[in-house]
Amino acid sequence: MAPQVERQRIPEPAAQADILREQLEYLIAHAEGNAQCGCSACQRYVRVRSALLEVFAEPPGDNVQEISPHFAKAA
Numbered sequence: 433m434a435p436q437v438e439r440q441r442i443p444e445p446a447a448q449a450d451i452l453r454e455q456l457e458y459l460i461a462h463a464e465g466n467a468q469c470g471c472s473a474c475q476r477y478v479r480v481r482s483a484l485l486e487v488f489a490e491p492p493g494d495n496v497q498e499i500s501p502h503f504a505k506a507a
Contacts, residue, residue, distance in 0.1 A: 456480065 459477040468474050 459473060459480060462473045463477040466474065468478075
Protein backbone atom coordinates (compact mmCIF):
# COMPACT_ATOMS: atom_id res chain seq x y z
CA MET A 433 0.00 0.00 0.00
CA ALA A 434 1.40 3.41 -1.02
CA PRO A 435 1.81 6.02 1.68
CA GLN A 436 -0.79 8.71 1.72
CA VAL A 437 0.57 12.12 0.83
CA GLU A 438 -1.26 15.17 2.06
CA ARG A 439 -1.98 17.59 -0.76
CA GLN A 440 -0.58 21.03 -0.29
CA ARG A 441 -3.34 23.57 0.09
CA ILE A 442 -3.05 26.62 -2.10
CA PRO A 443 -5.23 29.56 -1.15
CA GLU A 444 -7.44 31.02 -3.84
CA PRO A 445 -6.19 34.31 -5.25
CA ALA A 446 -7.75 37.44 -3.82
CA ALA A 447 -9.99 39.54 -6.00
CA GLN A 448 -8.04 42.25 -7.80
CA ALA A 449 -10.43 44.98 -6.62
CA ASP A 450 -9.87 43.93 -3.00
CA ILE A 451 -6.10 44.13 -3.44
CA LEU A 452 -6.35 47.58 -5.04
CA ARG A 453 -8.59 48.86 -2.23
CA GLU A 454 -6.24 47.48 0.41
CA GLN A 455 -3.21 49.10 -1.23
CA LEU A 456 -5.01 52.42 -1.63
CA GLU A 457 -6.12 52.39 2.01
CA TYR A 458 -2.53 51.65 3.06
CA LEU A 459 -1.12 54.50 0.94
CA ILE A 460 -3.73 56.98 2.21
CA ALA A 461 -3.11 56.05 5.85
CA HIS A 462 0.66 56.25 5.37
CA ALA A 463 0.54 59.61 3.60
CA GLU A 464 -1.80 61.10 6.23
CA GLY A 465 0.20 59.74 9.14
CA ASN A 466 3.62 60.77 7.86
CA ALA A 467 2.64 64.04 6.17
CA GLN A 468 4.37 63.17 2.91
CA CYS A 469 7.76 62.13 4.28
CA GLY A 470 9.12 61.50 0.77
CA CYS A 471 9.61 57.75 1.08
CA SER A 472 8.72 55.32 -1.73
CA ALA A 473 5.21 54.77 -0.29
CA CYS A 474 4.55 58.53 -0.30
CA GLN A 475 5.84 58.77 -3.87
CA ARG A 476 3.50 55.91 -4.88
CA TYR A 477 0.63 57.73 -3.16
CA VAL A 478 1.30 60.89 -5.19
CA ARG A 479 1.42 58.91 -8.47
CA VAL A 480 -1.75 56.93 -7.68
CA ARG A 481 -3.61 60.04 -6.51
CA SER A 482 -2.61 61.86 -9.67
CA ALA A 483 -3.81 58.99 -11.87
CA LEU A 484 -7.13 58.64 -10.05
CA LEU A 485 -7.90 62.36 -10.07
CA GLU A 486 -6.86 62.81 -13.70
CA VAL A 487 -10.48 62.58 -14.88
CA PHE A 488 -11.32 65.72 -12.88
CA ALA A 489 -8.58 67.85 -14.42
CA GLU A 490 -9.42 70.61 -16.87
CA PRO A 491 -8.84 69.51 -20.44
CA PRO A 492 -6.09 71.39 -22.25
CA GLY A 493 -7.51 74.13 -24.50
CA ASP A 494 -5.86 72.69 -27.61
CA ASN A 495 -7.79 69.43 -27.39
CA VAL A 496 -11.24 70.93 -26.89
CA GLN A 497 -13.34 70.82 -30.03
CA GLU A 498 -16.21 73.19 -30.64
CA ILE A 499 -19.43 71.22 -31.02
CA SER A 500 -21.87 74.05 -31.71
CA PRO A 501 -22.56 74.94 -35.32
CA HIS A 502 -20.87 77.99 -36.78
CA PHE A 503 -23.40 80.75 -37.29
CA ALA A 504 -22.80 83.79 -39.41
CA LYS A 505 -22.64 86.84 -37.22
CA ALA A 506 -24.89 89.74 -38.15
CA ALA A 507 -23.02 92.91 -38.87
